[in-house]
Each structure stands twice: as C-alpha cells, then as structure tokens.
Amino acid sequence: MKSRHLPHPDLVLFNGKIRTFAADGSTCEALACAGGRIVATGTSDDIRRLAGPDTQSVDLKGRTTIPGLTDTHVHLSEKGTAEMELVDCRDFYTGVHSISDIVERLARRAAESPKGSWIVAHGSPMQDFRLQDKRFPNSHDLDRALPDHLVSVSFGAHITIGNTLALAAAKITRDTPDPAGGHITRDPQTGEPTGELHERAQLILKKVAPDFNYLQLKDGIVFALNQCLERGVTTVHDIVRYAEPVRAYQELYKEGRMHARVSILPRVIESMIESKSLIELGLITGFGNDWLRIGGVKMSIDGGITGRNACFYDPYEDDEHNHGIIRIQQDELDETVRKCHEAGLRCCVHAIGDRAFDMALDAYENAVQKSPRKDHRHRIEHMGNWLSTQERMDRMVRSGIIAIPNIAIGYYVGDAILDCVGEKRLTKAFPFRTLLKNGVIIAGGSDSPGYWPVDPLRDIAACVSRKMRWGDVWVPEERISVSEAFAMHTTTAAYVGFEENDKGTLEVGKLADIAVLAEDPFEIQPERIKDLKVEMTLVGGEVKYQA
Missing domain, CATH: 3.20.20.140 (Metal-dependent hydrolases)
Structure with a gap:
C-alpha cells in the first residue's frame, strides 16, 4: 500500500478497478482522499482500515475509475449562457434539416417577443453543407419570416447572418468596406450585403446586438461546467475575450458554485483584454490556485x-x-x-x-x-x-x-x-x-x-x-492506442497545463479528481468508448456529479 501519514481520510473508494495512469501502468482496488488529494492507494482491505467514523466510503462495485479528464480548448464561458438563452437551430442538437426549419424556430421565438426586439440564435458550423437547401439562410429568408424583428444567427464562431433590420442597426450597407480580417458577403448582381458576415465583420453586428447580462453569464458558466462533469471532465482551458468572465469565475469560486477547475486563456488580439495590461500587471502563466489560474494568452x-x-x-x-x-x-x-x-x-x-x-x-x-x-x-x-x-x-x-x-x-x-x-x-x-x-x-x-x-x-x-x-x-x-488517446486528456493534458505534479494520474499526492465509468474503456470496442456512461465525477475528493 502506498500512503502518506495523515489523520483519517475524508473519503475512501474501494472494490473497484482503479486505473492510475501512472507510468508503470499500475491498477489498484481502492484509494483514500484527504484535503482534496489522494493520500493512499492499495487493496480494499488496506484502504478501508484507514477510515474513521466521519470518513465517507464509496463502494465502486467493480466499476472502472480513471483520472478526471481535461479539455484543453473550450469557449465555455461565452457559450454556456448561449446554451440556455439562444434560439437553438443547431442540427447537431436538434431536428433542423432546412432553412424552413430554422426560420420556423425563429418565428416561434418572435411570436413571444415584442416587435422591434432582437431574436438571437445559433446554428452549427458548416451547416450549409448538411441543410437540404445546401446554403445558409440569407437576409431575405429571415426578412420574410420575421419582418418586424432584428435577427442574428451565428453558425459557429466564424459566420453570422443578419436580417435587413439587423444590418441597418449595425449600419452595414453596400458601401461598408470589409474590415481588416473580415468579409461582408455581397450579392454579385446588386452589390448589396446578403447578411452573411465572416470573422471580424461579425463584430460590426455583435456590437449592436444584445448581450447577456452578468447574472446570466454566471449561470451559464455553472450550467456548462456541470455538463462537463457529466462526461468526467474535471478541468477545462477556457478562452475568454473580456473581463466579465474572469470576474465571474472568481465570484463563482468564492461562492462555492464552481465545481470543475478552470485554466483561463485570455484572448489578447480581437479582444477587450490587451497583452500590455497583463504584462504591466506582472501576471505570468500559473497565477492563481488549484481551481482557477491563468493558463496563457490566446490569439488567432x-x-x-x-x-x-x-x-x-x-x-x-x-x-x-x-x-x-x-x-x-x-x-x-x-x-x-x-x-x-x-x-x-x-x-x-x-x-x-x-x-x-x-x-x-x-x-x-x-x-x-x-x-x-x-x-x-x-x-x-x-x-x-x-x-x-x-x-x-x-x-x-x-x-x-x-x-x-x-x-x-x-x-x-x-x-x-x-x-x-x-x-x-x-x-x-x-x-x-x-x-x-x-x-x-x-x-x-x-x-x-x-x-x-x-x-x-x-x-x-x-x-x-x-x-x-x-x-x-x-x-x-x-x-x-487507447492509452495514447487517454493521455491526450489526462497525463499530457496535465503537462500542457503546467500541472503534471498535481493532475493526470491517480497517485499519492495528486489532486483527487476522479471519473468513475460504467465499463472499462480498455476492454470494449474502441467505437463504444464514446457511449460510456460516467457514473460519478469527483473533484478534490468531493462528489460533484452522480448519475
């Protein structure tokens, strides 16, 4: 048994198949956690003997346990609220197959909204390829269905479609030049904008479209982090482009509502955050704690x-x-x-x-x-x-x-x-x-x-x-291999986050970030790994999700 001398542990997991992902490929039956970290690994009998009267014990019932997973590239704080608030026209999530399906969803929201208000929606990337129409909707499609509302529909992060009222609000006309790093699609016959905006051209419309309020932003982050926990994810590297998400994360941490760990990657070009500000403040990569830290800076x-x-x-x-x-x-x-x-x-x-x-x-x-x-x-x-x-x-x-x-x-x-x-x-x-x-x-x-x-x-x-x-x-x-693929989200991901001494394996001294799976991913057909049920996710030795 490997252990560190401490009082009775807070939690023991026993009777499982614990894949530690340590360099030697070792497995064990049980582990003990205290103070948010793993303090012992070994047999079920040995670990259970460490338990005290207040120790929480979890019988794994033979289930496979792995280190908590990391996703090193997400846009979580910006998209979490969108998951809750925007009209959903994404074909990967909904039964949307045509432009008619899209405008029908938009029209339903418009019927509940006052005239002159904004209807903001999101679709899936490259959805034009999969729609029956083989194209994105244009401003005329949106105008016909929603003549009295301003409409903005993003299809991924790189294309946004606006209707005529929305383009007018943004003062986008046939004479508006393409911004540097962006493109306004125009009708080849008339030269009028079709409503389709690429890259930095989207910012012209986004400046006039309504944004989420601060409380919605915070709730969206909580919602999205909880979705991560459902798939065994205990750490994300989140790209942010303005101050509010950074503040929101800090407040959620202090409020005890942030149940997964976050490494923040501030965008420093095409952003409201400048590299100069971070440099002059003296911030370096790793500033923060085990729950929330600066992971670096992003630019595109x-x-x-x-x-x-x-x-x-x-x-x-x-x-x-x-x-x-x-x-x-x-x-x-x-x-x-x-x-x-x-x-x-x-x-x-x-x-x-x-x-x-x-x-x-x-x-x-x-x-x-x-x-x-x-x-x-x-x-x-x-x-x-x-x-x-x-x-x-x-x-x-x-x-x-x-x-x-x-x-x-x-x-x-x-x-x-x-x-x-x-x-x-x-x-x-x-x-x-x-x-x-x-x-x-x-x-x-x-x-x-x-x-x-x-x-x-x-x-x-x-x-x-x-x-x-x-x-x-x-x-x-x-x-x-299965082990090489898991490394991309455990041991290597921990190294990428400068956290290899704290995460990535289930070894004594590491953070007790753990995912419990219904089956062993190393003993099933590789294609079935995507369908594995996550039974439980623990962060810092505390159960944050249970199926």
Missing part, C-alpha cells in the same frame, strides 16, 4: 475552417478565389508573441491553414531565439488537424511547441471540410500516429461547447477507431 492568426476562412497557400476547392483570411499580420504576431514570451506568458496561437501554421512557427522561433527559455510550453491551437509535414513537425519539436488538434472537428464536419479543402490536403488528416512517432506533444481540445458538447470520451473513441459521425473510417493508419 487566420479564420476558422468552418467558415472557409482558414488561410491556405492554395485556394479552396469550391472557390478558386478564396485562400482564407489573415486576421493578424506577421509583424504584429511576432511582436505580441515575443513580448508575452519574455514576460512569462505562455502563448496559444490559433492557426488552421498551412500559411497560418508557418506564420505561427516563424513567430515562435523568433521569440525563442531572441529570449531562450526551455519550458515555455507554447501551443499552436488546431495544429495536428492536417498538413503536418515533416518540416513542420521537426520545427515544432526543435522549438518545443505543443500541438492542440481537435478530432471533434473531423468527427462532426470532416465530410464538409473534405468538400471545400479537397482530399489532397487531407490525405493525412489528424495524423496522430505520425505526430507521436516524430516526438510532437499533442493534447486534446474539443473547441466546444457552442459547436458540439464537451466530451473527451467521444474524442478518444474517434482517435482510436477513426470512425466519424458522418460514417467514414477516416485515415485508419493514423489510429492511436
């Missing part, structure tokens, strides 16, 4: 693939004039990365197209060369989804850059991406076997919950089986 080079805005050297297959959008020019990127690097702030740079990949690597190499620092753990968000050439992998390993791929994107919309990007660029989509073989560190991030639910078990199943939601077994030669 190009647009999103779901809006066909990711920037590639070659044009999109379905639009020979479209190479995507660059949102941050190289000089601004270089300067921002260098200053954050020198200040001790880890950078998390969004890059989806191959041109953006190279820009990110150039910026990192420039910063590391000017100010060498070995343990920076800088990241490229979405690197590892495709176009991971040998040269790019070598550059990442040489500079110590971590890749944060998103298999959920392939699982849900890989068929649509194939259609617009082409098979040639996706010959080695999500090449996790190759990345690991070449020494690239990879951790899993879902880009949830606005697109799809936070669910590492789904993503682990896809990494191992390569079976996508749309039917294909995609690039099966890039399968990885």
Whole structure:
C-alpha cells in the first residue's frame, strides 16, 4: 500500500478497478482522499482500515475509475449562457434539416417577443453543407419570416447572418468596406450585403446586438461546467475575450458554485483584454490556485475552417478565389508573441491553414531565439488537424511547441471540410500516429461547447477507431492506442497545463479528481468508448456529479 501519514481520510473508494495512469501502468482496488488529494492507494482491505467514523466510503462495485479528464480548448464561458438563452437551430442538437426549419424556430421565438426586439440564435458550423437547401439562410429568408424583428444567427464562431433590420442597426450597407480580417458577403448582381458576415465583420453586428447580462453569464458558466462533469471532465482551458468572465469565475469560486477547475486563456488580439495590461500587471502563466489560474494568452492568426476562412497557400476547392483570411499580420504576431514570451506568458496561437501554421512557427522561433527559455510550453491551437509535414513537425519539436488538434472537428464536419479543402490536403488528416512517432506533444481540445458538447470520451473513441459521425473510417493508419488517446486528456493534458505534479494520474499526492465509468474503456470496442456512461465525477475528493 502506498500512503502518506495523515489523520483519517475524508473519503475512501474501494472494490473497484482503479486505473492510475501512472507510468508503470499500475491498477489498484481502492484509494483514500484527504484535503482534496489522494493520500493512499492499495487493496480494499488496506484502504478501508484507514477510515474513521466521519470518513465517507464509496463502494465502486467493480466499476472502472480513471483520472478526471481535461479539455484543453473550450469557449465555455461565452457559450454556456448561449446554451440556455439562444434560439437553438443547431442540427447537431436538434431536428433542423432546412432553412424552413430554422426560420420556423425563429418565428416561434418572435411570436413571444415584442416587435422591434432582437431574436438571437445559433446554428452549427458548416451547416450549409448538411441543410437540404445546401446554403445558409440569407437576409431575405429571415426578412420574410420575421419582418418586424432584428435577427442574428451565428453558425459557429466564424459566420453570422443578419436580417435587413439587423444590418441597418449595425449600419452595414453596400458601401461598408470589409474590415481588416473580415468579409461582408455581397450579392454579385446588386452589390448589396446578403447578411452573411465572416470573422471580424461579425463584430460590426455583435456590437449592436444584445448581450447577456452578468447574472446570466454566471449561470451559464455553472450550467456548462456541470455538463462537463457529466462526461468526467474535471478541468477545462477556457478562452475568454473580456473581463466579465474572469470576474465571474472568481465570484463563482468564492461562492462555492464552481465545481470543475478552470485554466483561463485570455484572448489578447480581437479582444477587450490587451497583452500590455497583463504584462504591466506582472501576471505570468500559473497565477492563481488549484481551481482557477491563468493558463496563457490566446490569439488567432487566420479564420476558422468552418467558415472557409482558414488561410491556405492554395485556394479552396469550391472557390478558386478564396485562400482564407489573415486576421493578424506577421509583424504584429511576432511582436505580441515575443513580448508575452519574455514576460512569462505562455502563448496559444490559433492557426488552421498551412500559411497560418508557418506564420505561427516563424513567430515562435523568433521569440525563442531572441529570449531562450526551455519550458515555455507554447501551443499552436488546431495544429495536428492536417498538413503536418515533416518540416513542420521537426520545427515544432526543435522549438518545443505543443500541438492542440481537435478530432471533434473531423468527427462532426470532416465530410464538409473534405468538400471545400479537397482530399489532397487531407490525405493525412489528424495524423496522430505520425505526430507521436516524430516526438510532437499533442493534447486534446474539443473547441466546444457552442459547436458540439464537451466530451473527451467521444474524442478518444474517434482517435482510436477513426470512425466519424458522418460514417467514414477516416485515415485508419493514423489510429492511436487507447492509452495514447487517454493521455491526450489526462497525463499530457496535465503537462500542457503546467500541472503534471498535481493532475493526470491517480497517485499519492495528486489532486483527487476522479471519473468513475460504467465499463472499462480498455476492454470494449474502441467505437463504444464514446457511449460510456460516467457514473460519478469527483473533484478534490468531493462528489460533484452522480448519475
């Protein structure tokens, strides 16, 4: 039995199959927790003997127990309230199959709302590919159904559609120029805006559309974190772009309403938070405590693939004039990365197209060369989804850059991406076997919950089986093992968060963040891992979710 000398534990779990995920691959029957950490592991008899009169005992009844899971790339604080408040037109969540279905849902909300008010909704990314109409709704579709309301519908993070009244409120006309890093789609015959806004052009509309109030924001965070717990997730790395979510997290922690751990990644370009403010305040990565901390800073080079805005050297297959959008020019990127690097702030740079990949690597190499620092753990968000050439992998390993791929994107919309990007660029989509073989560190991030639910078990199943939601077994030669896939959300994810001494394994001294599963994921068909029921989730040795 491995233990640390302490008074009676607060909690013991016994009669289970506890997969510790320790380097030696050990399992045990039981563990004890005190003060939020694991203080002993061993047999059921040994651990139960440690219990005192006030110790809570949980009989696992043979169920498999694993470390709590981490999702390293979410937009939780911004999307949690949307899950509760917006009109839901997402085909991944609802029975929406056509533009008519969308406008019907909008019209139902409008019938309950006063004339002249806003109707705000969200759809799924690349939903035009799956709708029967094979296109997004435009302003005219929305006008016909809702002539007396202002309407805004986002389809993922990179495209928003507004009706005529909404465009007027935002003062978007045929004479409005495209903003830098954004695009206003126009009718080729009339030059009038169609209502479709890409990337930074969305901000013009969002500035006049109503936002959630502060109490709604807090409730949305609680709602979304509780959804994470239902899938065994005990830590998320959340991207924020303004002060209110940061304040909300602090208040929720003080109020005892934050039941999962959060590493905050403030966006410092296209944001109300500036890197200068963080640097001048003297904040560095890791500031905070075990529940809430600064995990680094976020910036986005190009647009999103779901809006066909990711920037590639070659044009999109379905639009020979479209190479995507660059949102941050190289000089601004270089300067921002260098200053954050020198200040001790880890950078998390969004890059989806191959041109953006190279820009990110150039910026990192420039910063590391000017100010060498070995343990920076800088990241490229979405690197590892495709176009991971040998040269790019070598550059990442040489500079110590971590890749944060998103298999959920392939699982849900890989068929649509194939259609617009082409098979040639996706010959080695999500090449996790190759990345690991070449020494690239990879951790899993879902880009949830606005697109799809936070669910590492789904993503682990896809990494191992390569079976996508749309039917294909995609690039099966890039399968990885069950243990390698779980590492992306446990041991490696803990390293990515600078928390490898506290999380990722169920060993003495580590935080007692634990997920109890109905079955052993190592003993079932890989595709079934996504359907595993989470029976219980504990954070800091306390039960935060129970099925």
